[in-house]
Amino acid sequence: MGRELYRSYDEYGLVQVLDDGNKRYLAFAEDDEQSCQLKSDPLQLQHDYTQAMLLVLLFCQPQNIIIFGLGGGCLASTLHHHFSSMKLRVVELRQTVVKLAYRFFQLPRSERLIVYTEDVGEFLEREHNKADVIFSDIYCAEGLDMQQVQPWFIERCAELLNDSGWLVLNYWRQHRAEDDMIAALQQCFADVRVCTTAEGNWVVLAGKQRFSGSASGQRNTAKKLSKRLGYSLATHLSRLIQT
Secondary structure, eight states: OOEEEEEEEETTEEEEEEEOSSEEEEESSTTOOSEEEETTSTTSOOSHHHHHHGGGGGTOOOSEEEEEOOTTSHHHHHHHHHOTTOEEEEEESOHHHHHHHHHHSOOOOBTTEEEEESOHHHHHHHOOSOEEEEEEOOEETTEEOGGGGSHHHHHHHHHHEEEEEEEEEEEEGGGGGOHHHHHHHHHHOSEEEEEEOTTSEEEEEEESSOOOSOHHHHHHHHHHHHHHHTSOSHHHHHHEEEO
């Protein structure tokens, strides 16, 4: 993935920043890619799954966002830039990752973007200020942080959302077999939709209230948002299935 700009180790292992001239990468292991940023257009999301996660904007107009897992901060930076009224809270386990997001990936320093350095489970236990949308994408070098498939995690996220809130989760396809997690989603949320991406991710969108808008309205909103975000939401929308 190019020239190494930075390497260090913390209690959780390796952290690298690499640059191939066109893109910049954050990695937690050799041949790992946690974040990818296009240097000529840093706010254009590069991974299919992060693009698909923003399908939630076709179901609601959130003002208060929580993001679990910072990485290079690409999702947080994109939302902060394109939606000037949004307030974002980001939870990241590793202090080194936070520092690198500011130093190498242009994460904005803003009153609208607060970063907490702590375990997501601990944050869920103590936090009571509700959100309109929660994005959860917590991965380490070995793969998904398994807190994200636990029923208590789903339940606590639902409690932390407003009555019309949405939970957006990034999994791999094999996590479709996590029966307890699926049951918790169906119990806590009235509207559950899934999108399998070309890269093999399985993105879940779960709303506390059933969406009552029209398909044509969503397509029109997708066209408008696609122009703003710099990529087409139509492909991801065509893959979105209601369970």
